[in-house]
Amino acid sequence: MGQHIAYRLLLGVPVLFGVILFGFVLIKSTPGDPAMVIAGPTATPDVVEKIRVEMGLDQPTPVQFWRYLSRLAQGDLGRSMINNTSVASELGSAVSATIELVVACLIFAVPIGIALGTLAAVHRGSLIDRLIMAVSVAGVSMPVFFVGLLLMQYLGYKWQLLPFLGRGGPVWTVEGLRHLVLPALTLGTAFVGPIARMTRASVLEVLNADFVRTARAKGLREHTVIIRHALRNALIPVVTLIGLQAGYLLGGAVVTESIYSWPGVGRLAVGAILSSDLPLAQGALLVLALSFLVINMIVDVLYTLLDPRVQRA
Amino acid sequence: MTAIDIDQSLEALPARPGLWRRLPRDSAVWISGATLLAIVLAAIFAPLLAPYDPYETGQPPFIPPSFMDGGMPQFLLGTDNQGRDMLSRLLFGARTTLITGVLAIVFGGGTGVVLGIASAYFTRLSTPIMRVVDVMLSFPAILFGLAFAAVIGPGTTAVVIALSIAAVPDVARITRSTAVIIMGQEYMEAGRAIGLSDGYLITRYLALNCLGPVFVFLTLRFGQVILISAILSFLGLGARPPYAELGMMASQGRDALFFAPHIAVIPSFAIFIIVLCTNLLGDSLRDALDPRLRNS
Numbered sequence: 001m002g003q004h005i006a007y008r009l010l011l012g013v014p015v016l017f018g019v020i021l022f023g024f025v026l027i028k029s030t031p032g033d034p035a036m037v038i039a040g041p042t043a044t045p046d047v048v049e050k051i052r053v054e055m056g057l058d059q060p061t062p063v064q065f066w067r068y069l070s071r072l073a074q075g076d077l078g079r080s081m082i083n084n085t086s087v088a089s090e091l092g093s094a095v096s097a098t099i100e101l102v103v104a105c106l107i108f109a110v111p112i113g114i115a116l117g118t119l120a121a122v123h124r125g126s127l128i129d130r131l132i133m134a135v136s137v138a139g140v141s142m143p144v145f146f147v148g149l150l151l152m153q154y155l156g157y158k159w160q161l162l163p164f165l166g167r168g169g170p171v172w173t174v175e176g177l178r179h180l181v182l183p184a185l186t187l188g189t190a191f192v193g194p195i196a197r198m199t200r201a202s203v204l205e206v207l208n209a210d211f212v213r214t215a216r217a218k219g220l221r222e223h224t225v226i227i228r229h230a231l232r233n234a235l236i237p238v239v240t241l242i243g244l245q246a247g248y249l250l251g252g253a254v255v256t257e258s259i260y261s262w263p264g265v266g267r268l269a270v271g272a273i274l275s276s277d278l279p280l281a282q283g284a285l286l287v288l289a290l291s292f293l294v295i296n297m298i299v300d301v302l303y304t305l306l307d308p309r310v311q312r313a
Numbered sequence: 314m315t316a317i318d319i320d321q322s323l324e325a326l327p328a329r330p331g332l333w334r335r336l337p338r339d340s341a342v343w344i345s346g347a348t349l350l351a352i353v354l355a356a357i358f359a360p361l362l363a364p365y366d367p368y369e370t371g372q373p374p375f376i377p378p379s380f381m382d383g384g385m386p387q388f389l390l391g392t393d394n395q396g397r398d399m400l401s402r403l404l405f406g407a408r409t410t411l412i413t414g415v416l417a418i419v420f421g422g423g424t425g426v427v428l429g430i431a432s433a434y435f436t437r438l439s440t441p442i443m444r445v446v447d448v449m450l451s452f453p454a455i456l457f458g459l460a461f462a463a464v465i466g467p468g469t470t471a472v473v474i475a476l477s478i479a480a481v482p483d484v485a486r487i488t489r490s491t492a493v494i495i496m497g498q499e500y501m502e503a504g505r506a507i508g509l510s511d512g513y514l515i516t517r518y519l520a521l522n523c524l525g526p527v528f529v530f531l532t533l534r535f536g537q538v539i540l541i542s543a544i545l546s547f548l549g550l551g552a553r554p555p556y557a558e559l560g561m562m563a564s565q566g567r568d569a570l571f572f573a574p575h576i577a578v579i580p581s582f583a584i585f586i587i588v589l590c591t592n593l594l595g596d597s598l599r600d601a602l603d604p605r606l607r608n609s
Contacts, residue, residue: 247453
């Protein structure tokens with residue numbers, strides 16, 4: 001088990017290096033001379049040359065990469081090419097917006113998903129089971145933007161129940177909370193399906209276990225058997241599997257942020273790519289890749305710790 | 314339903330279920346399969362079926378579908394914000410979306426199968442290949458999509474490359490785990506004993522026996538690939554206008570959402586149906602091939 005954890009952590013090193021190298025290549029692949037772009041069309045050759053030396057662009061590529069690394073270590077991600085703001089500060093506010101959205105989504109999707117999955121497993125083969133599974137397959141097959149556009153059209157526009165553009169301020173204010181509802185609901189709807197499916201599979205497996213049979217044989221009430229014995233054991237894989245779905249959640253978050261103009265990292269990344277603002281795109285992609293890497297690692301280790309049966313595949 | 318019932322239902326299954334004998338019992342297979350086939354045929358024959366040129370902008374814009382108030386009989390699904398016939402665009406859009414998905418599955422799945430089989434057959438290659446696969450597995454498809462759009466610019470090419478690469482690691486793992494089991498079979502030993510070459514053993518003995526599980530997995534994966542490619546196009550990172558693609562059509566409809574919702578809803582619904590049918594088909598195939606996989 002210790003070996004497995006060590007492997008996962010070691011694996012992170014080349015991946016981390018690859019991600020950083022990618023960021024560097026992205027910056028380097030800016031079309032045209034970055035120094036000239038920054039200096040502007042009216043600058044004299046002297047000024048351009050000065051900027052080039054200042055930026056280290058006259059140095060060989062390995063030296064440039066080393067400088068990139070050391071700047072990165074100091075949290076300096078460069079400047080946006082469009083509005084010349086610091087990429088790091090742009091990302092700072094975006095990260096908190098994305099975390100807010102994802103947490104709000106989980107708060108609502110996880111309990112519903114687990115409840116539906118358990119219900120389906122307990123009534124396996126019945127109409128309820130079929131209904132819940134049908135709904136969750138439909139949920140998994142639904143493009144996130146479809147859910148988003150429908151919610152926006154009805155709850156936001158037609159019935160005027162909730163705002164649907166941007167962030168309304170800090171989450172503890174009424175406006176902030178109201179603005180959060182529709183994006184969180186959109187992202188959550190897409191996530192309930194997978195959670196329900198995973199919970200159902202996990203509970204079904206546990207219901208077969210000897211200790212559940214023992215619990216029943218002791219004469220415990222069915223309710224107690226399901227909640228106290230089956231569900232508690234079934235949740236170990238589910239909790240970690242939810243973490244492994246982080247990629248799915250990330251895809252959903254990027255779309256949700258774009259639909260609702262939610263000022264998160266996903267929207268920032270897409271906007272930067274579309275406007276060819278490569279420094280900003282590089283920063284946003286680095287943050288997304290790194291956070292994904294960290295989540296994956298934590299989940300992986302957690303999985304191994306919680307369930308010793310997991311060994312290296 | 315008690316635990317004992319579940320045990321019995323598992324034991325009641327025939328030891329080696331014949332796929333074709335078991336499938337007809339499952340109506341989901343036939344419904345989803347037929348729907349999918351109809352969509353694929355409609356996409357293939359789009360140039361013959363489409364009543365209008367999908368890029369011709371002459372018609373009045375924002376006309377709702379003919380079955381709604383204000384609809385016109387000559388535009389069955391209405392027109393979009395530039396006065397193009399929705400039905401024609403939908404047919405051509407489905408074509409683009411399906412082609413993107415198929416290309417990604419063929420390239421990514423093909424590479425994955427080759428890597429998986431190579432790592433199972435040539436044991437010395439196993440460790441390096443699986444390490445690379447583990448590294449690739451560290452990132453979700455959407456991130457590959459964003460990254461390739463950033464490097465080579467938004468477009469269908471970026472989407473296909475990204476989704477192909479994203480499909481490789483899972484396929485490689487599935488193939489390898491199947492191939493490792495087959496490597497232990499006696500007929501592999503027998504083939505080697507009669508002096509068959511590596512190439513012959515791999516292509517005729519190993520690869521053919523791996524295809525079943527891999528095919529099922531690719532079917533399940535196809536839905537996800539379509540979904541992510543639609544998401545990327547919706548974000549503006551996939552197909553470029555005026556080229557019709559379902560995700561991009563939904564994105565264009567977003568601007569007219571409040572007064573002409575059909576422009577966004579129709580292509581979104583089409584994506585939903587395609588992905589739903591693929592998922593149902595994949596689930597049923599998996600259950601029919603191996604009921605024990607149902608819980609995984």
